[in-house]
Amino acid sequence: MVRFYNTLTKKKEDFYPIEDKIVKMYTCGPTVYDFAHIGNFRAYVFEDLLHRFLEYIGYKVIRVMNITDVDDKTIKGAKKEGISLKEYTDRYIKYFLEDINTLRLKKPDFMPRATEHIKEMVELIKKLLNKGYAYYKDGSIYFSISKFSSYGKLSGIDLSNVKIGASVDADEYEKEDVRDFVLWKKAKEEEGVYWDTEIGKGRPGWHIECSAMSMKYLGETFDIHTGGVDNIFPHHENEIAQSESATGKKFVNYWLHCAHLLVNGEKMSKSKGNFYTLRDLLNKNYNPVAIRYLLLSTHYRDPLNFTEQSLRQAENTVRNYNEFYKGLNICASEKYNQMIKQEIEKAKKGFIKELSDDLNISSSLSSIFNFIKTVNIFFSKGEFGKENVKEVKEFMEDIDRVLCIIERKEEFLPEEILDLIKEREKARKDRDFEKADKIREFLKQKKIILEDTPYGTRWKKLD
RNA sequence: GGCCUGGUAGCCAAGCGGGAAGGCAGCGGUCUGCAAAACCGCUAUUCGCCGGUUCAAAUCCGGCCCAGGCCUCCA
Numbered sequence: 332m333v334r335f336y337n338t339l340t341k342k343k344e345d346f347y348p349i350e351d352k353i354v355k356m357y358t359c360g361p362t363v364y365d366f367a368h369i370g371n372f373r374a375y376v377f378e379d380l381l382h383r384f385l386e387y388i389g390y391k392v393i394r395v396m397n398i399t400d401v402d403d404k405t406i407k408g409a410k411k412e413g414i415s416l417k418e419y420t421d422r423y424i425k426y427f428l429e430d431i432n433t434l435r436l437k438k439p440d441f442m443p444r445a446t447e448h449i450k451e452m453v454e455l456i457k458k459l460l461n462k463g464y465a466y467y468k469d470g471s472i473y474f475s476i477s478k479f480s481s482y483g484k485l486s487g488i489d490l491s492n493v494k495i496g497a498s499v500d501a502d503e504y505e506k507e508d509v510r511d512f513v514l515w516k517k518a519k520e521e522e523g524v525y526w527d528t529e530i531g532k533g534r535p536g537w538h539i540e541c542s543a544m545s546m547k548y549l550g551e552t553f554d555i556h557t558g559g560v561d562n563i564f565p566h567h568e569n570e571i572a573q574s575e576s577a578t579g580k581k582f583v584n585y586w587l588h589c590a591h592l593l594v595n596g597e598k599m600s601k602s603k604g605n606f607y608t609l610r611d612l613l614n615k616n617y618n619p620v621a622i623r624y625l626l627l628s629t630h631y632r633d634p635l636n637f638t639e640q641s642l643r644q645a646e647n648t649v650r651n652y653n654e655f656y657k658g659l660n661i662c663a664s665e666k667y668n669q670m671i672k673q674e675i676e677k678a679k680k681g682f683i684k685e686l687s688d689d690l691n692i693s694s695s696l697s698s699i700f701n702f703i704k705t706v707n708i709f710f711s712k713g714e715f716g717k718e719n720v721k722e723v724k725e726f727m728e729d730i731d732r733v734l735c736i737i738e739r740k741e742e743f744l745p746e747e748i749l750d751l752i753k754e755r756e757k758a759r760k761d762r763d764f765e766k767a768d769k770i771r772e773f774l775k776q777k778k779i780i781l782e783d784t785p786y787g788t789r790w791k792k793l794d
Numbered sequence: 795g796g797c798c799u800g801g802u803a804g805c806c807a808a809g810c811g812g813g814a815a816g817g818c819a820g821c822g823g824u825c826u827g828c829a830a831a832a833c834c835g836c837u838a839u840u841c842g843c844c845g846g847u848u849c850a851a852a853u854c855c856g857g858c859c860c861a862g863g864c865c866u867c868c869a
């Protein structure tokens with residue numbers, strides 16, 4: 332049984348999707364006004380793990396990630412560069428898709444853009460107007476929080492405690508109650524970004540896009556909605572209010588939120604200079620797979636303290652993991668060790684069991700590392716055969732559908748180097764160790780490391 | 795001020811009432827012609843601090859300290 336911590340109920344619950352074997356999942360995606368930073372990617376990696384794990388255990392996942400391509404920041408950015416909003420956001424969408432690839436994040440089934448769903452948003456707002464949940468004020472449309480009695484159920488916020496006027500209303504529109512939120516913003520001439528619709532000339536507020544697009548692709552009630560904790564209030568709270576007011580149905584069954592990423596124990600911020608984009612790290616030559624591993628390997632509800640030291644540690648772990656995976660190949664023995672199959676079963680069981688418990692990735696990984704240790708023992712004793720190699724590699728590839736940390740790049744050595752290795756093996760057989768060591772040292776200079784195993788000599792390249 | 799997380803070895807990180815997982819780094823050993831890799835052992839009599847509950851607490855309760863988040867457009 333899969334269990335998740337549900338922000339809505341504040342406890343771990345057994346997971347039952349609405350339709351058997353199908354999970355409908357919505358992820359709050361990027362606002363495409365700049366490069367995404369590793370804090371953003373922490374959330375996307377968590378969602379990727381969730382997505383992949385659900386598929387791994389047999390669910391069909393239908394997943395939507397929105398792209399916010401119209402808001403104050405994108406409009407401002409485009410204006411500053413003197414290009415169209417589309418030109419501006421297209422650029423950052425492209426970068427985002429590249430970053431997703433770099434981190435091996437599975438692409439959601441739908442990545443709808445807000446600007447391409449104005450019609451759906453207008454329909455939803457009309458519904459809210461008709462039902463009396465929304466009102467016009469100076470050409471903008473607001474949602475009336477007082478009409479939705481269960482407002483606050485997700486975040487646990489007590490509206491009477493909200494400091495009124497604490498933050499200046501960014502858009503400076505008037506509303507009846509300062510706590511009401513905007514559904515539709517009246518067009519501003521100087522912005523030059525608006526749609527002429529039956530509810531007026533304007534552009535959507537932030538929250539409405541997620542309600543409109545999730546319902547379009549997933550239905551009025553769906554299974555899982557994810558995001559960072561900072562989205563709980565107000566964004567997700569408002570999504571619930573507007574969606575449930577419009578449909579009269581429960582919006583989402585399971586809300587999952589991941590904790591923040593800190594950098595050197597502090598909140599990441601540009602002014603502190605501890606702000607990393609993915610590209611910053613790649614420019615420093617860090618292995619992208621290690622970045623994925625680092626973001627993946629801490630439980631999603633715990634704060635993750637990012638440091639370059641921990642990234643280097645992750646690089647070592649990923650390197651060792653891959654060397655184990657590749658290093659088995661040398662074994663061509665006809666032996667067959669019956670125990671390996673059992674060990675695979677055990678490891679797989681542990682892996683699934685732990686991930687099923689609210690994605691306990693650390694425990695599930697420990698099950699895999701224990702497996703590796705056991706295999707190494709058999710391997711180095713010579714109690715291993717090529718069928719076992721196949722079994723173990725298949726298992727690692729199997730779980731890699733979730734983890735995605737295997738590096739599959741094929742490595743080649745030139746013929747003459749391979750001949751040298753053979754020559755060394757012959758020298759060793761002839762007990763001409765001086766020659767053998769000379770060859771080994773020579774290749775080491777060329778960053779090729781030789782290792783003698785019970786099954787012959789294997790090589791690896793240092794990077 | 796209100797609400798909410800987290801503080802476990804040198805570093806990262808599980809466990810959340812009854813044996814302190816796992817990873818990285820380090821040291822010693824086994825194996826090896828020598829290496830490398832691997833394996834074994836060592837590195838937390840103790841889980842931020844102080845009290846309390848309990849036969850039993852890292853785990854529950856209370857207080858305190860530290861770090862972080864949210865409190866109307868940050869993942």
